[in-house]
Amino acid sequence: MxxxxxxxxxxxxxxxxxxxxxxxxxxxxxxxxxxxxxxxxxxxxxxxxxxxxxxxxxxxxxxxxxxxxxxxxxxxxxxxxxxxxxxxxxxxxxxxxxxxxxxxxxxxxxxxxxxxxxxxxxxxxxxFLLVVGGHSGIASLAELLAAARADPGRISYASAGPATNPHMLGEMLSLLSGTVLRHVPYRGPGPAQIDLLGGSVDMQFDTPSATLALIQAGKLRALAVTGSTRLAALPEVPTVGELGYPQLQLxxxxxxxxxxxxxxxxxxxxxxxxxxxxxxxxxxxxxxxxxxxxxxxxxxxxxxxxxxxxxxxxxxxxxxxxxxx
Incomplete structure (x- = not known):
């Protein structure tokens, strides 16, 4: 019909x-x-x-x-x-x-x-994907959190602005891991990503659509995904649940x-x-x-x-x- x-x-x-x-x-x-x-x-x-x-x-x-x-x-x-x-x-x-x-x-x-x-x-x-710079030397979430514990407040994370999803994910990660992560808010995800690529900030939660090509090009490295299952496009990236942080699922x-x-x-x-x-x-x-x-x-x-x-x-x-x- x-x-x-x-x-x-x-x-x-x-x-x-x-x-x-x-x-x-x-x-x-x-x-x-x-x-x-x-x-x-x-x-x-x-x-x-x-x-x-x-x-x-x-x-x-x-x-x-x-x-x-x-x-x-x-x-x-x-x-x-x-x-x-x-x-x-x-x-x-x-x-x-x-x-x-x-x-x-x-x-x-x-x-x-x-x-x-x-x-x-x-x-x-x-x-969301938790990403770091491709040349940061950080290869896993465990390494990132170890660096944060060694020097509280040194590890910074970019967000698209106060109270956005990426900001709240960073706060949740800090709370759950017992670390002090420094929040750096931007006016939108684009400027945040630019500074991440330039090394001005250490990490960011961002969408697969905004990061996938950069990850595949080696400019960013994905440490975790906030879904309940791994992404088909990035099967090697573990979920936050697999890494011991199921409360980060978003x-x-x-x-x-x-x-x-x-x-x-x-x-x-x-x-x-x-x-x-x-x-x-x-x-x-x-x-x-x-x-x-x-x-x-x-x-x-x-x-x-x-x-x-x-x-x-x-x-x-x-x-x-x-x-x-």
Missing amino acids: PTRILRFLLFMACAACAGGAGSAPAYPDRPIKLIVHTTPGSASDAAARLVAQEMGRRLGQQMVVDNRAGAGGAIGVNVVAKAPADGHTLLAGASSVMVMLPAVSRRKLPYDADADFAPIGRISASP LGWTALYAPRAVPPAVLALLQETLRQTLLSPPVRAGLLAMGSQPDTLIGDELLQEQRKSRERWRQLAQDRGIALD
Whole structure:
């Protein structure tokens, strides 16, 4: 059966459950704007563009990516929180703004990550790699931590900014290993990586998509991966669990959201369209090539997961005195 017919039947069935198919407006009746709160070229942006193209094809309307970076991502997120709840403005939200920022912010954010959004589903999830310079002479996590213990505060780690996933991973590693690691925040992962390559900092947690080519070229060395399994592209790199630090397991993810008051029929259609999109071989191949994995955490399952994860990192932030004003 053609995709457009399946889409129509699904939407009409959902509309009937919501209170009568005859009263449901056509959806989508114009292009859908997908707000991405990061700059073009980021991991979230790349995944969002790949998924948006296929979802737009299945929905019969173009899904247009609109990058709204700034204020740690809060600007773009707030745009969607305040948008009309008709399903024509959606958010590609990363775990950094839906989990980490609410967990560590002292000030009241302009959005509520749970109350202001209806979760559609995660589109990708990726572990982080703990990397050091290729010419650093450090060949393992054990060697890195031994150096940190020998001279507390000398070993530094770069992050994309305060309270980002890489920062919190560094804090967690310091806590678990009983070492003093010096945090050096940057304005984004790019400048952080430049200084890592130049030897100004000693280590960094970064995504596979940003580091794989440099690792293969010998410019960086991966010591551990924060996923529960080894990466197919780097089978020799052990997981943090294998190295005795299972609490360091963390996936950075990106998910789609609609404004909270979106009609149930529209939300159901978007959720099912995303589910089918993530089963598409070209989309799966594209995400895997980025170092991400297609994810199928849909709807309330996503909401429950982000709440659980937020509490984990909120506790760490309190224990380590980390807060954003």
